[in-house]
Amino acid sequence: MNNEFLSDWGKAFCKTVSSVFFIDTDGIVIARAPDEYRFGDSVSSEPFFDEVLKKGSYSGITTVDGRDSFLSCSPIRKYDDLVVGFVAVSQTITPFLLESLLPVGHMTLTFQGRRGFSERLRANSPSGRYRSIIVDDGLFDLYFLSDESERELIKLQRNIIITFAIVTISTMIFLIFFLRRRFEPYSKLVQGLVDYSDKRIDLDGLLDVTSGAASNGVEEIRHIAEALTDMIKVLKNRVDDIQSYSGQLEYLANCDSLTGLWNRRKMDQVLMTETENSRVNGTPLSVIMLDVDYFKEVNDTYGHEMGDAVLNSISILMKSCLRKCDSAGRWGGEEFLAVLPGVDSQRAWEYADKMRSTMENHTFRDGMKITSSFGVTLYRPGEPINEFVARADDALYDAKRKGRDRVEAR
CATH class of the missing domain: 1.20.1440 (de novo design (two linked rop proteins))
Known part of the structure; x- marks a missing residue:
């Protein structure tokens, strides 16, 4: 209950957070840092304090001193079981803080506010290459910028x-x-x-x-x-x-320099657009992932120049089996991805088998014969994109495990 001691203790942490304050069991603030002379106010009517009393702790987004903030509140126990008060740590949500959370420079993260009113604002905002993220009860926009x-x-x-x-x-x-x-x-x-x-x-x-x-x-x-x-x-x-x-x-x-197909960055944008269209319009969406069988042996035996020629030929054969509205890209190494809007899993399997047969019957440079394995899956509305693609990758590995040169679906 020493206000000065608690305030000084909290100030030690205010270089990395906005505020630290101590609350008794009745919801009265008994010390606050960095404002050591501001205490005695009550937070008992705040939603986060009600949740602390019910569940023992709180972590989420709430309003602290009139500003939207991340807040974490935990009990202080005496003799390990008797709750004598609570300590709360808050961090104001600022553009600088959100920018520091991003791994790369071509993205921006903005806080739209609490859900409900913020979602109505969001619905009237201009469209862009973004994805909405819900954390606790707050709505964030993750926006992908151009080069x-x-x-x-x-x-x-x-x-x-x-x-x-x-x-x-x-x-x-x-x-x-x-x-x-x-x-x-x-x-x-x-x-x-x-x-x-x-x-x-x-x-x-x-x-x-x-x-x-x-x-x-x-x-x-x-x-x-x-x-x-x-x-x-x-x-x-x-x-x-x-x-x-x-x-x-x-x-x-947006293009892969070797094959001329879309690169991984562009395919991420295509997946974001097509999954949103599928969710809004209720139309099916499928992806096909393929991997060249024994491609390492091609590089080891004939050299990387021959390997590049094989990948280039694979991309041409792949596009010849798809429609104009489909998107094809190099996913990484010898892996390729095709996005088929309006196509269910059965038709996607047929497209994949057509690719498999075309590549199996094609004669590459120096009379070489090469096969590929395929994984097919159908988008489930509302699921994250990474889970959607991961399921196609799992189906691809099923095809590899069952002998290669085949199509598997999940």
Whole structure:
């Protein structure tokens, strides 16, 4: 019951947490760190304290001093069995804290708030490459960002467009207030800028307007129109280059350099999208996982160049057996994954057997014959993606264990 001692003891831990406070069995705060002079208030009406009294402890998300926080509360026992009070530790949920929890830089984690109201906000928010996570009674959004190079490129493009918009608006104001009454051709320039601002014409349309005004006989109009024309041409070329480069970057970031199929990162995004579509629309979704049989022996006997050629041929044969709406990617090493939206387990098994037969009958370089083993599974609405893929992997290993060159389903 020594307030000063408890407060000093709690301060020792406040470098890593937001607050530490001690509560007696009636719910009265008898000491708080780092606010050593703030005590005597009651938390007996707080939901977390009610749960502590019922269950003996609490760990979850609640409001502490008006801020959403992670909180853990445990009893303090005398003689190992007599509860004389409680100690609670809280950590305020901040963007910096959530960022520190992520393993890689191309993800962001945001706290949307308590479930209910936060879910209504979430439903009205723009869609993105995200996944909702529920912890205790709180709702978090895990968002997958694009490549760093792509983000920088998009940022540069946005800055150029904003700069051009500022210049356009400034020019438009100047033309409207000072020159429109003097020269009728200014009206065409102004209207062209307004049409572009309202997205009724594109840069090419605006370029036609300024080029036409540049041929006007009035010297002032000609100089202004020529300056705008040159500026639009430079901006148009720069935007075209950025858009082309951005598309190339996105393609390179999502493709496996050896086979040309989607890479693991892109396949994760495909799985996230297709499982959500399956859950919302109630349509079936299947995956096929394949692994090249005895691939290590190919590398050991013929070298890695031959192994790369085999993987490239496998990817071509795999895509030839799938529909345009299906997605195929290299999952890792000699493992490949196909995602088949709208396909049940029976049809997925038939697609897999078609691949198996095609690869078995194909003659690879130097007359080599190679087979593959396949695992097939059907998505169960609501299950985590890692469990969905793991089940296909288990089916694949069933095929390996039963002799290879076969299809197994789970």
